[in-house]
Structures are given as structure tokens and as C-alpha cells.
Amino acid sequence: MGTKGISVEYLATGANRQTAVSDWGKRGIVAFGADINIALWRPQAETPRGVTKLLSGHKELVKAVSFLPERDDDETTYLVSGSDDKSLILWKAAAGSEEFKIIQTSSEHAGPINCIAAHRVAGFASKWVIATGSADATIKVWVFQHDSLQLVQSIQTKPKFFPLSLALSTLGRDGDVLVLAAAGTRDTIQIHTAGLSGEAPAFELEATLTGHDSWIRWLSFTRETNDAGSDLLLASASQDKYIRIWRVHEGEELPALAAKGSDPLNGAYLPGKSPSNKAYKLKAGGKQFSITFEALLLGHEDWIYSAKWNHANDRLQLLTTSADNSLAIWEPDPSSGIWISVVRLGEISREKGATTATGSTGGFWTGIWSPDGLSVACLGRTGSWRRWQYIPSEDAWRPCISISGHTKAVSGVSWSKSGEYLLSASLDQTTRLHTQWKAGGASTWHEMSRPQIHGYDLNCIDSLGTSQFVSGADEKLMRVFSEPKAVASMLNRLGGLGQEGLENMPDAANMPVLGLSNKAIDAVDDDQEIEPVDDRDREAMDPASIVKKSYLEIDHPPYEETLSRHTLWPETEKLYGHGYEISCLTTSHDGKLIASACKASSTNHAVIRLFETERWTEIRPPLTAHSLTATRLRFSADDKYLLSVGRDRQWAVFARDPQDILQYQLVQSNPKGHTRMILDAAWMPSEKPIFATAGRDKQVRIWAGTENERGQMQFSQTKSIPSDSPVTSIDFMPHPVDGKYVLAVGTEAGRLDLYVLTEDSEVTQVPHSTDFDLPKAVLQLAWQPATKDDNGGTYKLAIAGDDSSLRLYAVDKEFLRSVGS
Structure with a gap:
């Protein structure tokens, strides 16, 4: 298949549920692990095309992805990825390009690689220090220069733990000392330091920070201000439902707050360990440093998976994501310095629903900032992304079109008999409908409906006419589904699909809390009061999955919360x-x-x-x-x-x-x-x-x-x-x-x-x-059947992959003619 005659029309794949699985690069590209691939996505592109490329190189699940820090004048972009196959791969592409090629593969680790941290060394054209943490309970330190990755140190964790997060930065005014923070399957944070004067840094353990009550999922460094001598702040996110902020200060004297003996909690009651204001002393590169506990951020109701700093727009902000289905942005109050949650996105508690297939999103696994600090994206249990954009004129965050895809092998694909939409079934127990969004002259493919969310792995699917399909799973029966009115109207509005038999369709569908069968329901008006669930009623309807008429009266592809709750098809x-x-x-x-x-x-x-x-x-x-x-x-x-x-x-x-x-x-x-x-x-x-x-x-x-x-x-x-x-x-x-x-x-x-x-x-x-x-x-x-508006220029081929990807290729008609002649 020559590249001239075939092109990629659509790629859909879900992200792996790992905290370190994604990164948002300086050039606007999000890279994330999707099964054994690395998917590339441009969230802020004018035309939302979704995943634009899939990079293949790993043999097992990708767990960690990170762009190497870039400058504006760089001509090259580097990407580092780690996987369950114990390998670390370095990718290279021209700045802003998506044509990443593997330049080096290393298999020094003896276990899956869980996390990657990278720091660019000042004073060199292109030199980075990279740290990787693995399930072999080691942290390996690498130097990357002249397109070559060299292992310079292997740190055995003592007491033994599996690193889940690493953070790298420089200390002090001169920036000649590297600091490495490491944490994971213990409730402590290890601080290692190394001088930058030699060719290769040699890290030594200087301090162990205590305070958290459970595993620590994320670490992140930032400077408090843009001044060279400003203090370094470390954020740590833990399964104990708290975020802690630590201050690294240069000099023998403690920072003002700690020197006064002030309590950053102002006497707040906390269960478990009482917070300590102990100062940890460091000596590195001939200089003295202190680490003190700065603040405890309370507000999340479940495990916290990530905490990432943003220093764009002269505002110091911290983005946290949690298993409680919320994402929070924290800022210090200008007058008091107390950290407060200024923005909370995600799901409010009343809509979380029961832990059903449609009721619970299972939390947010990671959150990332855009390079300009005006957009955030987070990853949920379903492998789908959600994104919000800050609108300065409104001083508000608005949801944006994002991407979704299967998280396990795509076992079956089927076109509707008219060829207007594509159905896919997967071992992730979902059926998804994909079609073109024909808006503003651009035709881009998107997931428009999730007709079936099941309790068994789905093995096969086929369409029955234009508004019905049948699917088979790891159970003894087959299930037939019919399109509801709300979805049919939305598909007609967004994709120009026909609306035959609309008057005979049910309004919508949902799934009982303890059931496997989607039930036909009536859509309700927006102002109708929703009754609470009776826990003793097996047929009770999850309040989160009630379909209001406005949910699908939209002019854009549905967001993930709508897809996972309000686009089910009733089982007939x-x-x-x-x-x-x-x-x-x-x-x-x-x-x-x-x-x-x-x-x-x-x-x-x-x-x-x-x-x-x-x-x-x-x-x-x-x-x-x-x-x-x-x-x-x-x-x-x-x-x-x-x-x-x-x-x-x-x-x-x-x-x-x-x-x-x-x-x-x-x-x-x-x-x-x-x-x-x-x-x-x-x-x-x-x-x-x-x-x-x-x-x-x-x-x-x-x-x-x-x-x-x-x-x-x-x-x-x-x-x-x-x-x-x-x-x-x-x-x-x-x-x-x-x-x-x-x-x-x-x-x-x-x-x-x-x-x-x-x-x-x-x-x-x-x-x-x-x-x-x-x-x-x-x-x-x-292959797609001929459609009513088929121009005959290209033929579309849908491919279901064991790598959890659904691909749609367009094959040029003239190209096939030239081959066959």
C-alpha cells in the first residue's frame, strides 16, 4: 500500500489508566500511552481531529510518557516512554512535527517502568538528566546528549519501595545542584541531591520527608517566583486524600513562616498523624538548604492521583486530580498566602451515581496543563479524555471537545447498512458508534454514541438496517438494540444521518442499577425534580443516568459524561x-x-x-x-x-x-x-x-x-x-x-x-x-458500503485491532485503478 493512495481518516483508542501515562508538550501535542502504542493528539487544534498518529515500538502496556523540556528555538522534539516490557524508548521528531522515530531503546531495568522525570541542564545546547523509576525497586539516572542516552547511576531504594513518581529540579540561586524527589509505595518522600559540576551527576540521599499516611502518587517541583533566588516548592499527592506542599529554602536560616513556628494548618483538626513542622536540613554542593512543610490542601474525598504546577501567566497554580471524579485548581490567596481551591471541575457529588457501568466514572487518573496554562485535560476510568478551556472574558472554564476510544481489544466492527456510521465492539465491554461531524465545512470523525455498556466482554456485532444492531458477548444470548429518538435527532443534526421511523422510537435508554439490560425511558424536562433512589428497588434508575431533553440537543460531538450516561440504546x-x-x-x-x-x-x-x-x-x-x-x-x-x-x-x-x-x-x-x-x-x-x-x-x-x-x-x-x-x-x-x-x-x-x-x-x-x-x-x-452522498473518490476501510485501536483508512479510487491496470 503506497502512502500516496491511502490515508488515515480516523484513529480512536483509549488511554491506559496510569498516572504518568501522558504529557502535554511545548508544541501543543499531547502524547499518551494507549495499550502498547503512544497516541498523539492536538487538543487545541482549530479542527478537532482527535488522535492524529499512533507510535509503535513497545511490546507491552505503555505506563510512562514524557517530553524532554524544550526551548522556543529548539529544532527537535524528544519524547521518552517506559513500558511493562521493561524498556525505555527515546523518540525524536522535528519541532512541531508528529513524525517521531526511535533513536534509542534501553532495557536496563528489570521491571516495568512506572515513572519518568527529566530536567534540562543549563549552559548546554542540548543536555538533559533523566530519572526513571521501576517496579524492580530502583531509580536509574541517565544523561541524554548528542542523541545518545547513557546510564550514569542506579539507585536501590532503601527501605525498599516501588517508585510511582519522580521529580527533578535545580537548587539555589546558582542552579548548580540537582535535587531528585522520589516516592511510591511508602508514605515517605526521599530527597536526593547531586552536583552538576562533573560530567555525570551522582545522587545521594539527603532527607526523608514524613507526613503522608499512604502511598504517594505524584511529585512536582516549581519555583515560587521567576526570580533566580526564589524558593523551590514541592507538591506531593497521596492516597491519604491530601496534597502537601513543601518549601526548599537556601541558607542556614529557615524561611519566615517556619522560623516563627507558625502552624500552616491554623489548628485544623486532622485524623491520623498530627502534622509536623520539622525542618529537614540538606547540604549539597557546599551549600546549606532546608525543607519545611508549607501547606496541607484539603478538599478531595478520595485518593489523589496527580498534582501538577503551572507557572504561566504570572500565576502560581496547582492542578490536582482525584478518584472522587473531581479536578481542582489551587492558588495561594494574595493577602494571607493560604492555599485555596479556586476552580473545581468534573462531577458534583449528587451526580456521581452508584458504582454502575454508567453511574461512576471511576475517578480521574491524571491531569495535565496546556503549555499556555489556559487549558487542562484529565483522563478517566473509561480511557477517555475530558478537557476544559479558560475563557478570560468570562473568567470561567468551559468544557471542550475531547477524545475517547476502546481500552481493550476491538473485537468487532460493522457498518450500518447505509454506510453512514460505524459500530465497534470491544473486550472493554462497550459498543460505540462513530460517524462524521459535518460542521463548518470540516468533516471529522468522532464517537457519537455508546449504545451498549455491558457486564461481559463483547465478541461480535452486526447492524440490522439503519437503526438497529445485534451484539454477542461472553454469554449465551444475543441482544438486539434499537436507536432512541434523542440519539437519532442528534446524529441527524451533527452528521446529516437519516431520521426514518423517528415517531416510533423511544425517547432514550438507561440501565437499572443492578441490571444488564438497557431499558427504554422517557426524556424529562430540565426543570423536572429527580427523585432519590430507593436502594431496595432492583429496577431503580440511577439518578445520574436520567436523560434530560437538553443533554443531546447539542451542536458538537457529545462529551464523555454524556457518552457514558445518556447515549445508550434500549435493548429490544x-x-x-x-x-x-x-x-x-x-x-x-x-x-x-x-x-x-x-x-x-x-x-x-x-x-x-x-x-x-x-x-x-x-x-x-x-x-x-x-x-x-x-x-x-x-x-x-x-x-x-x-x-x-x-x-x-x-x-x-x-x-x-x-x-x-x-x-x-x-x-x-x-x-x-x-x-x-x-x-x-x-x-x-x-x-x-x-x-x-x-x-x-x-x-x-x-x-x-x-x-x-x-x-x-x-x-x-x-x-x-x-x-x-x-x-x-x-x-x-x-x-x-x-x-x-x-x-x-x-x-x-x-x-x-x-x-x-x-x-x-x-x-x-x-x-x-x-x-x-x-x-x-x-x-x-x-469496508464501508456505498453511501447516498458518496462521491466515489475514496473507499473507507475500518480496522479492528488487538491493540485497542479502531482505525479508518481512506483508499483512493484512482490509486486502485492504477494498481489493477
Whole structure:
């Protein structure tokens, strides 16, 4: 796939739930860990495109990401990342660019890397000191210069703890002493110092700060003012629900507040340890320093995950995020110096709801400042971001369009029959709807609805017409969902989607506190009083998930709090019959049939069950052919044939009964279709019945049908396309290009290939580009059906990845023509 003929239309992925997983760089790029990738996002871009690039290099979950401090005149941007694979990777790109390339990988740590801190050394064109903390209970210190990373010190934590946060800065007026603060799975903070005079700093433990009652999640240094000799402030955030601020002062004399013996708490009652005003003495680089307890910030009701300083706009501010679903900005009062919470964002307590799938966001895991200090973003339990922008004219913080995505493998994708929107299902137990936001001339893709938030991992999904879909999970039944009126109106307003049957739709949906089934509900007026929940009522409605009419009457893609609560689709049917978890399902093109299969180890359970969609009953008897789990079911374009493939290496073709269009009969099965299990199959949209199968034997096989003497269709292999690794997914473009057919092939290694085929099985491979490969297996491929406003210029291919990413690529029509000619 040459890069000229293919482009990235949309990338969606959720962030990893780690405190150090993200950073907002000087050039306006947010980098965050998303499964084993690093996602890049420009929150303040004029056109909100969401994730613009995914960087692949790590082999396991990314836990820590940090930009190296930059200056305005730098020509290069550096990014450091650490992962569960114990490796540290350095990335390099031109300043402001997103084309990051790996320049060095280090595997010195013996455990997952949890945190990274970096400090730029003054007096050098480009020299940084980097500290990394790992689950091997060590802190490693590195010097990065001339594009080379060198390990200079390894600090074994004593007493042993796992570092969860590190902070680096310089001390004193001259800035010739480095200070490293380290904390983690103990309630103390270790202060290390090192001189900067030599080539490599050698840190020594100088003090251990006590006061917190639980693990410490975040540390952050800042200068109190921009003056060279100003004191250094250290903020520490802990699971004890408090933030402590510490003052590092140069000289033997204590700072004024501590010298007077003043109590920064003014006699406030605190449970647990009584706060101490003890002064900790340091000696580093021939100078004396003191560390004193400055302030205790109270206000959060749960664990505090992060506390980050902002010194832009001549205001000293501290941003804290907590598991209580709130984000606070603190400032010292100009007259008294007492720290107060000036802004509180997130969720007020009455709307937190019960701990249900829709009721609780599970807290905010990290918060970050924009470089200009006018915007903040935070990450929630669902892997989705929320962002607020400060509006100076209003002196208020306003929510902004942000990004969301799956946090586990995307197991299935399906286009609506009209091709207007894309559905995705994931092992993170959610179903999501994505479509274009056609506003102001720009067409950008966004998650617009979260129809299903479930209690089981979702395995498969397919659409039924334009406003219904069916999904299968790790349970014995399938569930059918219908679009509610509020969501349909919003999709019409934002994306220009049709509104057929609007008058018959329910207003909205929500999920009972103790249930798995979305219930249809009426939307309520904004001024209607909400009754409190009766804890004894199993069908009670979580007050946080009540849908007010104004919630979806919006002119922008919904924010995360709306997506996770107010865009559910009501469940209209349950389809029973299978004895084990659903493995695959498909719907006929006319929407009249659903075919499904479940996990099986015997012929009795490896049957294919058909359900008709008028009365939602099973059509008996079920279709038998396989002896193990069926992995994929596909109807041909005219619904004449149903194809099934399975783990028993077999494919089977069933033909529709001419007298009864709901009945199918076995026409042919091939017990040796592949030499290993068959993982996917697809019908070519040709006049002649032709299909392709893909297997673990690293082959894609093309099978063409011809009628025998008795007028029965018989299929035989006409072509085999070899691959470098097991083929996990295939799909044919639903319409030919100049009489030729395009086949997309995805492998277990993440490779994505396109082939152009003729009915005579002549195969031409489109030139391959690694830029569009995935780092993990491709789990499903789906070409977009032709849409009513299709200009015919590009074809869109949806890719479901094992790396938790949903990708949408646009393939140029002229490019495919040139390949096939």
C-alpha cells in the first residue's frame, strides 16, 4: 500500500489508566500511552481531529510518557516512554512535527517502568538528566546528549519501595545542584541531591520527608517566583486524600513562616498523624538548604492521583486530580498566602451515581496543563479524555471537545447498512458508534454514541438496517438494540444521518442499577425534580443516568459524561438458544435473518442458529457442519448463500431454499479447507459465487463455484495467496473497481495488505507500506458500503485491532485503478 493512495481518516483508542501515562508538550501535542502504542493528539487544534498518529515500538502496556523540556528555538522534539516490557524508548521528531522515530531503546531495568522525570541542564545546547523509576525497586539516572542516552547511576531504594513518581529540579540561586524527589509505595518522600559540576551527576540521599499516611502518587517541583533566588516548592499527592506542599529554602536560616513556628494548618483538626513542622536540613554542593512543610490542601474525598504546577501567566497554580471524579485548581490567596481551591471541575457529588457501568466514572487518573496554562485535560476510568478551556472574558472554564476510544481489544466492527456510521465492539465491554461531524465545512470523525455498556466482554456485532444492531458477548444470548429518538435527532443534526421511523422510537435508554439490560425511558424536562433512589428497588434508575431533553440537543460531538450516561440504546430483544458464549454472528443484507454460533468442542454445540427478525424466533432445525467453534459467518451479497468457517479447519456453504427464503440447506463442506484452523472468510461481490478463506496456515484461499450435472453449486480452490504470518481477517470491498475486486488482508502480526483480484483469480498485490500496519493482530476488517452522498473518490476501510485501536483508512479510487491496470 503506497502512502500516496491511502490515508488515515480516523484513529480512536483509549488511554491506559496510569498516572504518568501522558504529557502535554511545548508544541501543543499531547502524547499518551494507549495499550502498547503512544497516541498523539492536538487538543487545541482549530479542527478537532482527535488522535492524529499512533507510535509503535513497545511490546507491552505503555505506563510512562514524557517530553524532554524544550526551548522556543529548539529544532527537535524528544519524547521518552517506559513500558511493562521493561524498556525505555527515546523518540525524536522535528519541532512541531508528529513524525517521531526511535533513536534509542534501553532495557536496563528489570521491571516495568512506572515513572519518568527529566530536567534540562543549563549552559548546554542540548543536555538533559533523566530519572526513571521501576517496579524492580530502583531509580536509574541517565544523561541524554548528542542523541545518545547513557546510564550514569542506579539507585536501590532503601527501605525498599516501588517508585510511582519522580521529580527533578535545580537548587539555589546558582542552579548548580540537582535535587531528585522520589516516592511510591511508602508514605515517605526521599530527597536526593547531586552536583552538576562533573560530567555525570551522582545522587545521594539527603532527607526523608514524613507526613503522608499512604502511598504517594505524584511529585512536582516549581519555583515560587521567576526570580533566580526564589524558593523551590514541592507538591506531593497521596492516597491519604491530601496534597502537601513543601518549601526548599537556601541558607542556614529557615524561611519566615517556619522560623516563627507558625502552624500552616491554623489548628485544623486532622485524623491520623498530627502534622509536623520539622525542618529537614540538606547540604549539597557546599551549600546549606532546608525543607519545611508549607501547606496541607484539603478538599478531595478520595485518593489523589496527580498534582501538577503551572507557572504561566504570572500565576502560581496547582492542578490536582482525584478518584472522587473531581479536578481542582489551587492558588495561594494574595493577602494571607493560604492555599485555596479556586476552580473545581468534573462531577458534583449528587451526580456521581452508584458504582454502575454508567453511574461512576471511576475517578480521574491524571491531569495535565496546556503549555499556555489556559487549558487542562484529565483522563478517566473509561480511557477517555475530558478537557476544559479558560475563557478570560468570562473568567470561567468551559468544557471542550475531547477524545475517547476502546481500552481493550476491538473485537468487532460493522457498518450500518447505509454506510453512514460505524459500530465497534470491544473486550472493554462497550459498543460505540462513530460517524462524521459535518460542521463548518470540516468533516471529522468522532464517537457519537455508546449504545451498549455491558457486564461481559463483547465478541461480535452486526447492524440490522439503519437503526438497529445485534451484539454477542461472553454469554449465551444475543441482544438486539434499537436507536432512541434523542440519539437519532442528534446524529441527524451533527452528521446529516437519516431520521426514518423517528415517531416510533423511544425517547432514550438507561440501565437499572443492578441490571444488564438497557431499558427504554422517557426524556424529562430540565426543570423536572429527580427523585432519590430507593436502594431496595432492583429496577431503580440511577439518578445520574436520567436523560434530560437538553443533554443531546447539542451542536458538537457529545462529551464523555454524556457518552457514558445518556447515549445508550434500549435493548429490544434477547435471542436465546446457544449453550456457550457467542463466538460470531452475522446479519443478512436484507436484514431479515441473524446467523450465529457459539464456542464449542462438540458437534452438538457447534451448530449455526438462524433467527428471523420479524417475530424474533429461531428457525429450526439449526445448521450442522462443524465439530468445533465456528469463527466467522458471512452471507453472500444476494443472501443466496451462507458461508461458515471454523476451528475444525472446515468451511461449509449453505444455500437458501427457493421455496422458503428463511430456510438454508448444506450444499458443500470441505473438512480440509486449510491445514490449520480457519479464522475468517469473505464473499467476492461478483456475479459468479466466489469466496475467500483465511487461516492460521498463513494462507488466503480463493474458492469459485460452478454448477455440477445436478444443478448444484460446487466450490473448488482456484488460487492461494501466501502470507508471512497467520491471517486473522479478510474482507472484500462491496463494489468492484473497473470490473476488479479489492481484498483487504490482516494478519496476526498486524500486517495489512490489499490485493486486486479478477473473477479468473488473477491476483495483483498493492505495494505494501509499513506505515499502516498494526503492532498487534488485526481482528476484523470492514469496508464501508456505498453511501447516498458518496462521491466515489475514496473507499473507507475500518480496522479492528488487538491493540485497542479502531482505525479508518481512506483508499483512493484512482490509486486502485492504477494498481489493477
